[in-house]
Amino acid sequence: MLRLISPIALAIVGILLFGDGTYIHGKAWLAQLLLNCAFDRSVATGEAVKPWSWADMWPIARIEVKRIGASAIVLEGTSGQALAFGPGHLSQTIDAGERGIAVYAAHRDTHFRFLKNVAIGDVVDVTRIDGQHFRYRMDSSAVVNFDASGLEHATQDFELVLATCWPFDAVTSGPERYILHATLIGTGR
Amino acid sequence: MDTYDTADSDYHPMLRRLIKLGLFLLVQGIAVILVACVALLVSFEPGWSATSEQASLLQPGDARSGSLLLKDDGATVEAIRLGIDVDINVSGPTLRARVTQVFRNPTRNWVEATYVYPLATNGAVDTLKMVVGDRVIVGDIKERQQARVIYEQARRQGQKAALTEQERPNIFTNSVANLGPGETVLVQIEYQEPVHQSGNEYSLRLPLVVGPRYNPAPIVQSVDFRQDGSGWGATHSDPVPDRDRISPPLLDPASNAPVNPTSITVHLKAGFALGEVKSHHHAIKVESPDNMTRVVTLADGTVPADRDFELTWKPAAEKAPSVALFHERVGDADYLLAFVTPPGAEASTRKSLPREVVFVIDNSGSMGGTSIVQAKASLTYALSRLQPNDRFNVIRFDDTMDMLFPASVPADAAHVGDATSFVSALQARGGTEMVPAMRAALTDKLADTGMVRQIVFLTDGAIGNEQQLFETITAMRGRSRVFMVGIGSAPNTYLMTRAAELGRGAFTHIGSVEQVEERMRGLFAKLENPAVTGLSATFSEARADVTPAIIPDVYRDEPLVLAARLDRLAGSLEIKGRVGDRPWSVTLPLQNAAEGKGLSKLWARRKIGDAEAARSMREMTPEDSDKAILAMALDHQIVTRLTSLVAVDKTPSRPEGMPLQLSELPINLPAGWDFEKVFGERPNVTPTQLRERHADAHDQPAARRPAPVVPDAIRLPKTATSAELKMITGLILIVLALILFVFNRRRPLLTDAA
Numbered sequence: 001m002l003r004l005i006s007p008i009a010l011a012i013v014g015i016l017l018f019g020d021g022t023y024i025h026g027k028a029w030l031a032q033l034l035l036n037c038a039f040d041r042s043v044a045t046g047e048a049v050k051p052w053s054w055a056d057m058w059p060i061a062r063i064e065v066k067r068i069g070a071s072a073i074v075l076e077g078t079s080g081q082a083l084a085f086g087p088g089h090l091s092q093t094i095d096a097g098e099r100g101i102a103v104y105a106a107h108r109d110t111h112f113r114f115l116k117n118v119a120i121g122d123v124v125d126v127t128r129i130d131g132q133h134f135r136y137r138m139d140s141s142a143v144v145n146f147d148a149s150g151l152e153h154a155t156q157d158f159e160l161v162l163a164t165c166w167p168f169d170a171v172t173s174g175p176e177r178y179i180l181h182a183t184l185i186g187t188g189r
Numbered sequence: 190m191d192t193y194d195t196a197d198s199d200y201h202p203m204l205r206r207l208i209k210l211g212l213f214l215l216v217q218g219i220a221v222i223l224v225a226c227v228a229l230l231v232s233f234e235p236g237w238s239a240t241s242e243q244a245s246l247l248q249p250g251d252a253r254s255g256s257l258l259l260k261d262d263g264a265t266v267e268a269i270r271l272g273i274d275v276d277i278n279v280s281g282p283t284l285r286a287r288v289t290q291v292f293r294n295p296t297r298n299w300v301e302a303t304y305v306y307p308l309a310t311n312g313a314v315d316t317l318k319m320v321v322g323d324r325v326i327v328g329d330i331k332e333r334q335q336a337r338v339i340y341e342q343a344r345r346q347g348q349k350a351a352l353t354e355q356e357r358p359n360i361f362t363n364s365v366a367n368l369g370p371g372e373t374v375l376v377q378i379e380y381q382e383p384v385h386q387s388g389n390e391y392s393l394r395l396p397l398v399v400g401p402r403y404n405p406a407p408i409v410q411s412v413d414f415r416q417d418g419s420g421w422g423a424t425h426s427d428p429v430p431d432r433d434r435i436s437p438p439l440l441d442p443a444s445n446a447p448v449n450p451t452s453i454t455v456h457l458k459a460g461f462a463l464g465e466v467k468s469h470h471h472a473i474k475v476e477s478p479d480n481m482t483r484v485v486t487l488a489d490g491t492v493p494a495d496r497d498f499e500l501t502w503k504p505a506a507e508k509a510p511s512v513a514l515f516h517e518r519v520g521d522a523d524y525l526l527a528f529v530t531p532p533g534a535e536a537s538t539r540k541s542l543p544r545e546v547v548f549v550i551d552n553s554g555s556m557g558g559t560s561i562v563q564a565k566a567s568l569t570y571a572l573s574r575l576q577p578n579d580r581f582n583v584i585r586f587d588d589t590m591d592m593l594f595p596a597s598v599p600a601d602a603a604h605v606g607d608a609t610s611f612v613s614a615l616q617a618r619g620g621t622e623m624v625p626a627m628r629a630a631l632t633d634k635l636a637d638t639g640m641v642r643q644i645v646f647l648t649d650g651a652i653g654n655e656q657q658l659f660e661t662i663t664a665m666r667g668r669s670r671v672f673m674v675g676i677g678s679a680p681n682t683y684l685m686t687r688a689a690e691l692g693r694g695a696f697t698h699i700g701s702v703e704q705v706e707e708r709m710r711g712l713f714a715k716l717e718n719p720a721v722t723g724l725s726a727t728f729s730e731a732r733a734d735v736t737p738a739i740i741p742d743v744y745r746d747e748p749l750v751l752a753a754r755l756d757r758l759a760g761s762l763e764i765k766g767r768v769g770d771r772p773w774s775v776t777l778p779l780q781n782a783a784e785g786k787g788l789s790k791l792w793a794r795r796k797i798g799d800a801e802a803a804r805s806m807r808e809m810t811p812e813d814s815d816k817a818i819l820a821m822a823l824d825h826q827i828v829t830r831l832t833s834l835v836a837v838d839k840t841p842s843r844p845e846g847m848p849l850q851l852s853e854l855p856i857n858l859p860a861g862w863d864f865e866k867v868f869g870e871r872p873n874v875t876p877t878q879l880r881e882r883h884a885d886a887h888d889q890p891a892a893r894r895p896a897p898v899v900p901d902a903i904r905l906p907k908t909a910t911s912a913e914l915k916m917i918t919g920l921i922l923i924v925l926a927l928i929l930f931v932f933n934r935r936r937p938l939l940t941d942a943a
Contacts, residue, residue: 003933004930004933006926006929007925007926007927007929007933009926010922010923010926010929011922011923011926011927011930013919013922014918014919014920014921014922014923014924014925015919015923016919017915017916017918017919017922018915018916018919018920018923019919020912020915020919021911021913021914021915021916021917021919022912022916024910024911024912024915025912028910052620053588053620054587054588054619054620054621054622055620057555057651078906081554081557083906083908084910088906090903090905090906092903093903101903103905105905105906105908106908107908107909107910108908108909109909109910109912109913110910110912144905146904146905146906146907147904149903149904149905151903152903163905163906163908164908165907165908165909170909171913171914171917172909172914173909173911174909177905177908179905
């Protein structure tokens with residue numbers, strides 16, 4: 001009996017850890033589903049719709065890269081809580097579609113995993129919660145330190161930056177960030 | 190046979206074990222999914238990759254300190270030098286500031302320089318002048334895009350041009366295009382601002398750097414905004430606690446680091462005999478030509494722009510005048526600015542009525558980290574301030590809600606002790622359902638009119654259904670007053686200010702644990718002293734457009750400040766209200782109003798502030814409010830979110846390589862400037878950041894290189910979860926457990942076989 005204790009204890013810890021990890025992914029995935037519905041309804045009704053009744057954040061935009069079939073709902077703010085559910089809009093940057101630089105950040109292993117497949121020249125579609133549609137083209141990428149992004153608030157153009165952690169396949173977090181820079185090429189609706 | 194037997198008996202258990210293993214894995218898989226689902230349902234809240242630390246770093250008012258910027262296309266850092274002179278004229282209730290920025294280009298390139306600088310939030314920027322050589326070019330107000338186009342065009346054509354834009358309500362940029370090698374250009378802006386009054390003390394603040402970095406820009410601005418609407422709120426007089434932190438030691442102050450020495454002169458004409466005049470952060474020299482006038486200059490001549498300049502003055506008499514009335518005629522309208530300090534606010538200082546206070550604390554997940562610590566500290570402090578004859582209750586809420594006592598209880602030691610331990614046990618989790626908590630707090634169970642009913646609501650306001658909350662307050666407020674306490678680095682200020690306004694209370698922002706006591710003391714000073722309530726203003730003859738439209742309660746030491754646009758200056762202004770339970774009114778004959786300056790701009794600035802607020806409250810559609818703001822801004826020549834000032838020197842720029850001589854500089858230089866000193870090297874001065882653009886270079890959207898660490902750069906949050914790490918570790922552990930398990934099972938078999 002005694003000899004069973006150590007494998008069982010190990011197994012329990014292992015299951016808990018594994019469950020924890022799965023939970024992060026499960027949460028990220030499920031939240032996006034709910035956010036997607038909430039976003040569609042928000043756009044349709046013109047009112048902010050909560051993704052779930054006790055949520056204390058709300059969607060502000062949808063980003064899509066049609067070439068690789070990736071899309072995600074962006075939330076306001078980049079607190080750990082918001083980022084667990086979806087990409088976050090750095091609240092001190094401007095909204096997408098305005099003059100200046102809008103920055104969306106998300107986890108490299110959940111919502112922005114697709115960034116590694118995004119190539120320069122890809123078109124990114126951003127639909128804001130007010131229904132306005134903006135089309136950006138990727139024009140550069142860089143790996144930078146989190147505190148030396150080289151991104152400035154005041155820019156001449158209409159710019160969008162998608163940021164996530166670098167490198168993509170690391171398991172621990174580091175100071176490096178991968179940024180994809182895009183410039184507005186068109187608006188719609 | 191033996192061999193077969195062994196093989197047989199070995200083979201079957203092996204198969205069994207394999208099946209067992211398979212089953213085990215299956216069960217485990219189900220368990221994992223169950224665990225994940227349960228965890229998912231139980232709480233959506235915890236941030237596994239919690240980045241609150243990072244997030245707080247992310248909210249710096251990065252662009253909020255004055256900084257000269259340099260575009261990173263490989264230009265040398267040795268670039269534009271900048272000197273700043275500020276000349277402030279205080280006349281009675283308003284001040285007019287003239288900020289002169291000297292741009293000098295010591296390089297051999299033609300450059301474009303952009304200077305980002307803070308200004309007072311409620312200041313109205315209305316004048317831009319560019320001085321090139323001996324020519325003065327006066328800027329025109331234009332719609333923002335249009336101004337930008339004009340500027341860009343001039344830039345491309347090699348003409349000198351200057352552009353003033355508002356980035357945020359208290360952040361402006363000045364850009365100068367085509368600054369030739371060795372050239373010097375002066376850019377001068379002017380703005381109008383009301384003087385701040387608190388009790389017996391008048392003050393002005395010149396932001397040279399802005400606020401603690403963890404205060405996100407929009408927050409502080411809008412605080413000022415709305416407070417402005419409600420009579421120069423407390424934010425304006427708040428000291429910035431960690432001012433010293435602001436100067437970022439990020440660039441090495443190398444010998445060629447740019448300097449931006451600032452000189453300040455204040456001509457103080459208060460309109461009454463002056464007593465003490467004091468600068469809080471700088472050594473000053475004060476001259477007194479007569480007893481109503483002071484001229485204040487910096488003792489050291491110039492200072493690095495690393496601390497806000499704050500000047501306060503008091504009247505020589507014991508009491509400040511309690512009424513002040515000023516008017517200005519612009520076009521066919523009269524503009525009026527009235528200050529009234531209600532009597533109750535001075536006289537009945539300590540005769541406080543017993544109070545019923547309901548504290549509401551938000552312990553939702555978004556309050557996690559330092560926010561909940563601040564909220565708990567604030568509430569604990571508040572509980573300790575209750576008087577024995579007060580009554581109180583505590584409500585906590587996330588997506589559920591608890592009321593500590595069924596109805597408000599006397600604030601005796603036992604009850605306060607209960608409440609304190611209740612509060613200290615709170616943990617941040619769950620969602621945010623604010624409306625039921627507000628409804629419970631507003632429900633007036635005691636209905637004891639002998640008591641003042643106050644609600645102190647501590648939250649970060651992270652909700653989306655603001656409108657619903659506003660409706661609840663409007664419908665249920667009754668005689669209750671709602672005091673919002675915004676917690677954390679990024680509270681939803683619009684929600685707070687608006688809720689406080691509707692609840693006729695006040696908004697207090699607590700951004701750090703260190704601020705808790707000071708801010709809460711300020712709040713309690715308001716709570717414990719009777720306010721002047723039910724205020725209304727009526728003009729006997731003139732038709733008036735008054736701002737603020739709904740006059741808020743006025744608390745101790747705060748004057749009521751009204752700005753109005755009148756069709757004619759006739760009749761009188763009557764202000765009515767209640768001090769405690771006594772009615773109070775005062776009538777001001779408009780004929781007695783003294784001549785003031787720039788009042789129209791102040792009025793327009795406040796109307797623009799009102800429109801911006803209405804926009805964010807969705808009381809006006811964005812289009813409507815933009816239209817209103819634009820019309821107002823163009824009418825009154827004010828720089829706003831939608832309008833900019835642009836000046837273009839039509840004459841072609843001077844030929845390359847011809848340095849501008851000192852003697853060529855215009856004579857209307859700010860008095861007391863010593864150019865040698867201004868442009869001399871000052872090694873210990875705060876370095877600014879530089880952005881320089883070669884005027885003739887093409888705009889290329891090339892890859893952005895990581896610039897040197899500049900405080901203006903956007904910081905990126907932490908964007909990796911520990912999911913993979915956890916899953917991998919978990920799997921390894923499970924495999925280990927299996928190996929152990931199998932090994933343990935095998936050993937007896939092996940020993941048996943042996």
